[in-house]
Amino acid sequence: xxxxxxxxxxSVSLVLVAVAVALSRWRQLGLERSILxxxxxxxxxxxxxxxxxxLVLDPGRTLAxxxxxxxxxxxxxxxxxxxxxxxxxxxxxLSLAAFxxxxxxxxxxxxxxxxxxxxxxxxxxxxxxxxxNSMAATIxxxxxxxxxxxxxxxEVEARLALGQTSTEAARPYLRAALxxxxxxxxxxxxxVGLVVLPGAMTGLILAGAEPLDAVRVQAAVMYLVLGxxxxxTAVVAIGVSRRMFTADHRLDWRLVGTDRPAERA
Amino acid sequence: xxxxxxxxxxxxxxxxxxxxxxxxxxxxxxxDVDGTVPDDGVTTIxxxxxxGKSMLLRLCNRLECPTxxxxxxxxxxxxxxxxxxxxxxxxxxxxxxxxxxxxxxxxLLVAEPEISDVDATAALERADLTPEFLDRPAxxxxxxxxxxxxxxxxxxxxxxxxxxxxPTSSVDPRSRxxxxxxxxxxxxxxxxxxxxxxxxxxxxxxxxxxxxLVAGQVEFSGPVxxxxxxxxxx
Numbered sequence: 001x002x003x004x005x006x007x008x009x010x011s012v013s014l015v016l017v018a019v020a021v022a023l024s025r026w027r028q029l030g031l032e033r034s035i036l037x038x039x040x041x042x043x044x045x046x047x048x049x050x051x052x053x054x055l056v057l058d059p060g061r062t063l064a065x066x067x068x069x070x071x072x073x074x075x076x077x078x079x080x081x082x083x084x085x086x087x088x089x090x091x092x093x094l095s096l097a098a099f100x101x102x103x104x105x106x107x108x109x110x111x112x113x114x115x116x117x118x119x120x121x122x123x124x125x126x127x128x129x130x131x132x133n134s135m136a137a138t139i140x141x142x143x144x145x146x147x148x149x150x151x152x153x154x155e156v157e158a159r160l161a162l163g164q165t166s167t168e169a170a171r172p173y174l175r176a177a178l179x180x181x182x183x184x185x186x187x188x189x190x191x192v193g194l195v196v197l198p199g200a201m202t203g204l205i206l207a208g209a210e211p212l213d214a215v216r217v218q219a220a221v222m223y224l225v226l227g228x229x230x231x232x233t234a235v236v237a238i239g240v241s242r243r244m245f246t247a248d249h250r251l252d253w254r255l256v257g258t259d260r261p262a263e264r265a
Numbered sequence: 266x267x268x269x270x271x272x273x274x275x276x277x278x279x280x281x282x283x284x285x286x287x288x289x290x291x292x293x294x295x296x297d298v299d300g301t302v303p304d305d306g307v308t309t310i311x312x313x314x315x316x317g318k319s320m321l322l323r324l325c326n327r328l329e330c331p332t333x334x335x336x337x338x339x340x341x342x343x344x345x346x347x348x349x350x351x352x353x354x355x356x357x358x359x360x361x362x363x364x365x366x367x368x369x370x371x372x373l374l375v376a377e378p379e380i381s382d383v384d385a386t387a388a389l390e391r392a393d394l395t396p397e398f399l400d401r402p403a404x405x406x407x408x409x410x411x412x413x414x415x416x417x418x419x420x421x422x423x424x425x426x427x428x429x430x431x432p433t434s435s436v437d438p439r440s441r442x443x444x445x446x447x448x449x450x451x452x453x454x455x456x457x458x459x460x461x462x463x464x465x466x467x468x469x470x471x472x473x474x475x476x477x478l479v480a481g482q483v484e485f486s487g488p489v490x491x492x493x494x495x496x497x498x499x
Contacts, residue, residue, distance in 0.1 A: 154359060154361055154363050155363045155365065157328055157359070157363075158357075158359055158363035158365075158415070159365075159375065160328065160352065161326055161328065161352055161356070161357040161359075161419075162352065162353070162356075162375060162376045162418065162419070162422060163349045163350070163352045163353035163422060164349070164375075165349060172365075172366070246330075248327060248330065248348045249348045249349065250327065250328055250329070250330065250348075253289055254290075
């Protein structure tokens with residue numbers, strides 16, 4: 001394989017870390033320790049993942065191990081979202097459900113319709129790409145829904161007061177939040193190949209695949225990501241907005257706050 | 266309750282509050298409120314800021330739910346009435362104008378998706394706005410015009426009752442005058458109005474009945490001519 005650099009190759013590439021350290025020292029950035037820490041931490045993390053993947057992807061193992069790996073990634077992704085969007089109520093179970101739904105839809109299409117052969121070597125990287133790309137959008141959309149409904153509280157209540165259900169009253173604000181979360185993903189999809197060569201394709205080319213083969217995989221991966229982002233953001237946005245209302249179609253003051261302009265007058 | 270006792274029995278009241286309490290985040294906003302709102306004319310709710318006036322109003326279309334006691338609308342416990350149907354029968358105009366995006370017509374369509382141009386124009390006229398307003402962007406109107414659009418929007422649902430939450434506090438004198446005139450006209454036409462205000466002169470101008478709320482409790486409830494001592498205090 002063209003990309004097999006061996007341990008010696010890896011050691012030589014450390015020279016580039018030394019370059020970064022030297023630059024930091026020369027310009028007195030005080031970042032030497034951080035650079036060294038980041039570089040060694042990344043190496044340890046990747047080695048650990050590599051060893052674990054080696055075990056899981058061993059031809060003798062059942063696919064169950066790979067699915068278990070995917071489940072663990074799902075739980076970790078949901079934990080990251082909970083940590084990054086702490087202010088959003090019930091975000092952990094919601095993002096877990098959203099990632100689950102996205103995995104079901106996107107992996108279902110890719111494997112169910114035979115785009116990729118179902119195997120640990122395809123399942124784990126594809127699930128990882130899907131989750132990694134959906135996390136940021138999930139965090140963004142959950143915060144946006146919360147902010148939109150808080151900021152536009154008087155408008156939402158005016159809609160409720162006209163007899164709209166909470167679903168109807170929330171619709172324009174959900175739409176705004178979903179557009180905000182999806183547009184960057186659409187822009188990235190548009191610019192792909194023009195600015196940066198995306199990861200999966202780069203990896204395949206480095207590993208010796210023909211560029212056109214690599215492009216086909218990359219395109220499928222991009223559509224996977226687009227579908228997954230759309231699914232996760234929709235599930236999370238609807239879930240968060242439902243939580244903001246009570247069963248009798250009122251905004252839940254515990255989530256939107258208690259101070260009301262009318263009472264300050 | 267001090268003077269006047271109950272204006273009417275619970276059975277023929279528009280709204281009846283029975284030992285109503287409302288607490289949020291440990292703060293008691295309304296405490297054991299007992300009283301009735303008569304089923305005619307304009308009733309103003311007056312009282313100092315933070316007395317719970319807006320909260321009392323919001324209980325009437327179930328934008329708030331009491332933490333104690335019962336709120337009745339025409340003798341039915343509000344807790345048992347479908348919120349959407351209740352809110353279309355009990356319309357509300359808020360303190361701040363809340364125009365939705367789009368034209369004035371789009372705003373009326375939110376209230377009444379099937380509204381015809383004839384009905385839309387009629388709703389505008391009742392809010393002292395000319396038909397030309399239909400195609401104007403609602404968010405580019407002045408505060409006073411936007412508030413009148415909000416009134417027209419609420420009237421488009423043909424409510425039986427109108428709740429007004431300090432609707433004139435951010436509008437120009439012309440719009441204030443128009444809102445007061447239209448509201449009293451509506452009340453004369455058989456749509457009773459419950460109007461929150463901290464402006465006692467306004468209460469004198471528009472009210473038939475007055476409910477005085479102080480620190481979450483009813484201090485007075487009765488006809489406007491008996492409410493003078495409470496106005497003077499404010």
